[in-house]
Each structure stands twice: as C-alpha cells, then as structure tokens.
Amino acid sequence: MDIGEFREKVFAAGTRSGLGEMEIYVSRSENFRVRVFQKEIDDYSLSVEQGVGFRADYRGKVGYAYVETLDEESVNVLVEGAKANAQIIDSDDEIQFFAGSPAYPDVSTYDETLNRVSPQEKIEFTKALEAEAFAADPRVSMVNWAMTGSAQSEVHIANTKGLDQHFIRNGAYSFISAVAREKDAVKTAARFFVDHDWRRFDAKKLAQEAVHEATSLLGATSLESGNYRALLRHDVANDLLATFSSVFSAEAVQKGLSLLGGKMGQQIASPLVNITDDPLLSNMGASRPFDGEGVAARTKKVVEQGQLTTFLHNLKTAKKDGIASTGNASRASFKSPVGISPTNFFIESGGTEYVDLVKKLGDGIIIIDVQGLHSGANPVSGDFSLGAYGYLVEKGQIVRAVEQITVAGNFFRLLESVEEIGADLEFGSLGQGGHFGSPSLLIRELSIAGM
Amino acid sequence: MLAEGLARDVILAALSTGGDFAEIFMEDTRGTQIRMLNGGVEEGVTGRDWGVGIRIFQGFRSVYAFTNDTSGANLLKVAGEAAAALSGAPQEGTLHLQRLRLEPLHPIRLDPKTIGHRDKVEMMKRAHWAAANYDPQITQVAITYMDTDQNVFIANSEGLLTEDRRVRTRLGIHAVASKGSEKQSAFRGPGRHMGFELFDHIDVEEIARDAARSAVTMVNADYAPSGRYPVIIDNEFGGVIFHEACGHGLEATSVAKGASVFSGKLGQKVASELVTAVDDGTIANAWGSLTMDDEGTRTRRNVLIEKGILTGYLIDKLNARRMEMEPTGSSRRQSYKFAPTSRMTNTFICAGESTKDEIIANTEYALFAKHMGGGSVNPATGEFNFAVAEGYIVRNGSIEKPVRGATLIGQGAEILQRIDMVANNLATGQGMCGSLSGSIPTDVGQPTIRVQEITVGGRKGAN
Structure with missing residues (x-):
C-alpha cells in the first residue's frame, strides 16, 4: 500500500488500541555509488530505501517502533510495538507532539541540476580520479579508493496534531585514498569532497591533494616526546569539533554528561572563537527547513567571542530549561528516537591565511591527520589521545614529516588555547548527525608522545 | 520468504x-x-x-x-x-x-x-x-x-x-x-x-x-607515562588488538588487491612462533557465530596463523575469484543494505603455555592493559591505534598502580613478531565491528600476552 493509506491505517489502528497522539516520520532515499579499481568498475550500487518511524503517546509515556515495509503486519508491529515500549518507560519527561511552527524558512536543499548528471559521467569522473592520482607522482603504487556517489533523500513528518511537513535534499560526493610507496615506506592519504554542484567536482585537484599528502609522509619519522606549539589543519580541527560536539547538546548537559553544564554565559574558549549552527546555509549537508520534531530551523551562535551563548535544544530539553527549542531535534534515522544534533556546525573563519599560520607557528608541529577518534577521545571528559601525522616546523618552515606520534590533550583546554584562526574554513565529510566545518587553528601547546 | x-x-x-x-x-x-x-x-x-x-x-x-x-x-x-x-x-x-x-x-x-x-x-x-x-x-x-x-x-x-x-x-x-x-x-x-x-x-x-x-x-588513577616500552595485554577483549591490527589485514577485501601487508605472504613467518590465530564461525552460540555466511556458504574454523606461519585468509566469493582460492564461509553484511564481503566472525589468538602470573612476575617494567577500549587500523599500512580503557604499571614483577589515558600505536605485523609470552587463559569478548559491509557482531579473544615493545601515548613524560 502507499504511504498515505498506510498512515491512515496506522492512526486508525492506534486509536482502536488506546494510543493518544501519534506521529510518523517517513524517510525515503535514493542512492548511487560507483567505485573504480585499476580502470575498471569495481563496485556499483543502486538503492531505494524507505522507512517509517512511529511514536505514540500511551497513558502519558511515549513508545517507538519502526518498519521498512508497508503491509498489514507492519501496521501491527508499529501499533503494538509502540504500546509495549511505552508501558516500560519510567522517565517522567513530558512528551510533546508539535502542531507546527507559524512559518518555515525557505532553505535551498535541492539542486535539480544534479539529477542531470548521468551514471556514466560519475563513472568517468571516478576513472579520472584514479588516473590523475597515478599521473601525479610515480611513487603512487595504488589507489585503494576512488569512489563517487550521489544521494537524494526525502523526509516527511505528520502527526495527529496536524503537523504535516516535507522536504527533499540531494548532494554528491567523491572520495579518494592514494597509497604511495618508496623502498620500505608505505603511506596513504585520503580526500573527500561533497557538494551539490557537479561543476565544482575537480578530479585532478582532489587526486593531487591526496597524492601530495601521501608522498609528503614517506620520509616521516617520529619525534621526541614533549610539549609543542601546534597548528591543527582545518580537517583535524574539524574532526575534533565533530567528535566533541555532543558537549553542546542540552540533553548531555541535563544528564550531567557535558562539562559545559552550568557554564552558560561564561568564557569557555579563546575570545577569537565563534561557533555557529546554521541549518539555513544553501545546499549544505545538514541544511533543512525544520528539525526532527517539525520545529522551524534557525541559525544560532553557540559560542560568541569565546562565550557560551546557547546549548542545542529539542522540545523536551527546552521545556526543562524554560526556553524555546533551538530546532535541533534530530532523528538519526527513522529507526531512532528523537535526540539532539547540530546541523551545519562550524568554527567561523579568522583572518589569517594558512601560510601565515605556519610562519606564526615558528617552532612547532602541524597536525594533518589524527586516528582513533572513536576510541581515543572521551566526549565526557574532553580528553583525547590520538595517533597523528604531521610536519615538524622550525622557524616558520616545514622541515620534515612526522609519524608514530600521539597527541594528547583536552578539548576544553584546546578551545581556550587557540592563538590564531585561519581564513580557510572548510566543511568535512558528513556524519555524526551534523555537517561540521572548521578553519585551521594555531594552538599554544599540545602534548606529543613519540620516541 | x-x-x-x-x-x-x-x-x-x-x-x-x-x-x-x-x-x-x-x-x-x-x-x-x-x-x-x-x-x-x-x-x-x-x-x-x-x-x-x-x-x-x-x-x-x-x-x-x-x-x-x-x-x-x-x-x-x-x-x-x-x-x-x-x-x-x-x-x-x-x-x-x-x-x-x-x-x-x-x-x-x-x-x-x-x-x-x-x-x-x-x-x-x-x-x-x-x-x-x-x-x-x-x-x-x-x-x-x-x-x-x-x-x-x-x-x-x-x-x-x-x-x-x-x-x-x-x-x-x-x-x-x-x-x-x-x-x-x-x-x-x-x-x-x-x-x-x-x-x-x-x-x-x-x-x-x-x-x-x-x-x-x-x-x-594517574596518567600513563608515554614512551616505548613493554606492554602486557590481558585476555578476553584484549583480543581487539589482533582483530584490528591483524585480522582486518587478513580479510580478502584488502588481501586480494595487494593492499594488505599480509598479501602474498602465505607460508611465510609473519608472527612470533608463539602465535596461532584462528577465525571460527562455528563455535556454538558465540556472538560472532553463524550457521552459514551471508552468501550461503557454511561457516568453518579457519586457521589464519599457525605457530607464526601465515596459513590462511578470510575469503568471500568475489575476492575468491581475484585470489583464485575457495571462499571460507566469511562473507558477511550488516543487512540487505550492504553487499557482503570478507569479514571476521570469532577471531582469537590460541592459548599458550605460560600463566598470567608468570608473565607479570617475569616483567621488570611494562604497561598492563587489563581492558582495551576500541581502536582502528589502516589496512594498507597496518598502522593501528588503540585506547587502553584500564591500565596498570607493572614494576619488578608485580602490578604497581593503575594508569589512565594510554593509547597504543604501532604496526600490526611488527607487534605480531614481538609477542614474547602467551598465557594459557584464552577468553573472548564481544564487539561490533564496522567496515565496508556495515556493522556486524564479532567476538575478539586471546590469552594474556606480552609484547616486547609498543609506543604508548600518554600525558606524562617518559617513566
């Protein structure tokens, strides 16, 4: 049956079963992906996926269920599943089903021109990506990833209070990972590019960036342990921001899982630091007119000149704090309960060009890659200890590549010790519920363990 | 259906x-x-x-x-x-x-x-x-x-x-x-x-x-000292180090394309002779077990390393073509949303002869990683990093004090060669392993082992 008919059946069955307010969250996406290996298509994938998330009020508690197929049995799975799940809830949080915002922003999330890019063009681009990597340097022994994809996703929320909102988003991405080999040394480097405008996809540039980085690391050696002045390249700063972004969630704060609890209005970062959450940017990865509860999306500064100005809220956390939702309710997927996540979340650009940051670093280390974020970083304490690659800098000049080191520190101390911010804001890959961006950051001191 | x-x-x-x-x-x-x-x-x-x-x-x-x-x-x-x-x-x-x-x-x-x-x-x-x-x-x-x-x-x-x-x-x-x-x-x-x-x-x-x-x-606990020194990794979830640093490199996904440090090394010595390692999807009711893999191939016990010699890989149907070898019942996927590929099931280092007490008693100075956190590895280079969730300093043959915040970094193939003691207390722990074909349940496991030297990242200077 179609989704309209299915919704009617679910709401009717729910009413018969004693459920109160009910809501369905429908997502449908179409994905395309091609991977090339040694000039041949190695992997080619097409998909259409649809899912229905359901939540309902049963005697003052909320229960969730989801299905991926729209048949009679699924109606039952949703209604009886949500009812059973509501019955075990202890939390006294008031459930809120939202009737809708007075108005919704006009956000550009869909680029029609992207649909005119054929699979063949994406295949050719991916082949070019691999070829450009080999052409860039004779030490490239393999391109272990050359991949391009596109995705289109639709979200539809409707509930028994009258909410009925819908939006559609599309985008494309490309990824390359090159392997460089010289004698016994093997190094890899990767680049990811995401955009809605196919004209901005540049195979040569992307391939060369990955190759230059991989080859630059071939002679890398470790470093003496100690404290170093550090320049976090934009992508590394971005990785850290994404990893620790949950500290800005009001849910984490209210549950005592964020050390920013109680710090509203206080200085939590260097006065140079401004952090913004902006769902209204055109065609970015997390742009949207409304959030996972149907609340109108809006732009907000989270940190302004180093001062904490707001947490990210959904309806539940906002009510607890006696304020309005910031429009950051999230559904990681139709399977997930309502949570909180950033949208397009970024540290704002500063005024210093990257080359000047290297000069200002003087004697120190540039960190260009970190590994182990999912295990070596603790979002609760802010502590991190991560494997890293980089370049040693002396008197403002890169002198050699560095490997086999770990950088250790604390995210909150890091924000405080920002000395200079680059003019090179870039957004990274999508993930962790938001689209994150950062410029490069010059940091007073980081602890490095090496030899 | x-x-x-x-x-x-x-x-x-x-x-x-x-x-x-x-x-x-x-x-x-x-x-x-x-x-x-x-x-x-x-x-x-x-x-x-x-x-x-x-x-x-x-x-x-x-x-x-x-x-x-x-x-x-x-x-x-x-x-x-x-x-x-x-x-x-x-x-x-x-x-x-x-x-x-x-x-x-x-x-x-x-x-x-x-x-x-x-x-x-x-x-x-x-x-x-x-x-x-x-x-x-x-x-x-x-x-x-x-x-x-x-x-x-x-x-x-x-x-x-x-x-x-x-x-x-x-x-x-x-x-x-x-x-x-x-x-x-x-x-x-x-x-x-x-x-x-x-x-x-x-x-x-x-x-x-x-x-x-x-x-x-x-x-x-105090912060762990950084530097290069011996590390004793305890049994059970300690096996995550083998899973990440070696297991992924034995998956046909990276072996078939020559992207693994273990490519082309069958029959060669890749580990200390104390190391025998197995991936076994048949263990009754174990977390990573299956009756058949996601291509319908019966699961089996695959010996990967025997007394230090590389004896096998984990192979799916597609890579079996590239490698001209038989599939090993190792093809897995999170769901129908993923094409299957070679993955681990229950992977572990087999029991050795020493006891855990002997290992500690015979160690002058080491980090004892009692419980490992997660980690990741670059299959092309074998470079890994792991968080130590619960660590101790061993000094003069006994456990001295707990330490936190340690990270282990290194290269999988090198670590395998440097294992110099293996205990007899094999046990397994459960994890979710994320890779190309999604997130799947896997058991990791090992007895307590000692590695001569690993780079330990911490927050304090050398001991």
Missing part, C-alpha cells in the same frame, strides 16, 4: 546483460532495543527491517542494488536496472534452484519474542543496581538491552536456495565514575548468538560490578 519461481526470474533478469553470477539476499528482521539510565527506562524501540539486495558479478566487477519494495514487479525492475550497469549477452543454460537445508549450529532456547518487556527490564535493573551500589563514586549507570531475530533467504545462479535464522541477545553496561569534575567510564557488553537464555550463561551482577570497579579505578 520469496517464491522459488520469482527468485529464479529475478536471477535471470540480473544475468540478462552478461553477468556470470547473480544472488538474491532477502531479510525480515525483528528487533527490540531498550535503554535505561540511572535505573529508569528512557526508551524502547521495536522494529522490523525488511528488504532485498541483488548482486551481480561479471568477472571482477560487482553491481549491487537493494530495495524495500519486494513486489515481484519491482524486484524484476531493480534486477534490470542493476544489470544495465554491465554489458554483454546472457549466458546460455537454464537455472534450477536446489533447496539447501543446513542443520542450525546455534540452537535458540528462549525466543526473545516470547519474553515480555518487563522480564527484559528486570534483568537491566539487576545490572543497574549492581553497578550503582558498587561505590559512591559511581555517578551514572546506563544499561542497554537488545535482541534481534534475523531471517534471511539466499538464492544464487549457482543453484543455491537456502534460509537461515540468526537470533542474538546482548546487554550493555556503561558505568561512569566521578571525582570532582573528572569522569571516567567503563563499558561491558556481554552477548551471544542465542535468545534470552543468555542470562543463564552470564552473571549480570558480576559483570556490572566489574564495569563499576574499572571506572572507579580509572577515575582515581
């Missing part, structure tokens, strides 16, 4: 443009997840995953398509669209599907569907109270419960038609200890390929107290 005639027609449609192999994977999965925070249930989610994945090979090329719309007309359409990525003439011949019934290796006694939510919550509460009451420094306890019941249907152009059921149950215990503004957490996640009888096999309270003990120990 799918009518035989329709399965055959979809396979033939998939082969209409010159493909030389086609496969249908269909699943209907039910699952429950319950999340408890500080003793109160916050969330329960029940769900049903449903869909079909269609895969076609032409030589080394692979095309994959999936959909939730499993009507016959749509499946034929999707098979046709996927086939359009290839070009060629269909091969001659007819297809006769032969039903294969395998005796389930992992019997299920208490179907989670028949257990009420309240019994599940009761078990969670027992875990909660055991952890919460362990010590006043325990400030937060989060408990998760999950069960899944995956029913799969697999048919392919080699004539295979088979079905399998995988029931898994797992409890997650996350304890947070606080001291001033500092917090440290510990996680334990016991799970099995079985139903609710899991709780007859594990002592929930003991495991919860162990999580609490670990968090409290760490919040009171």
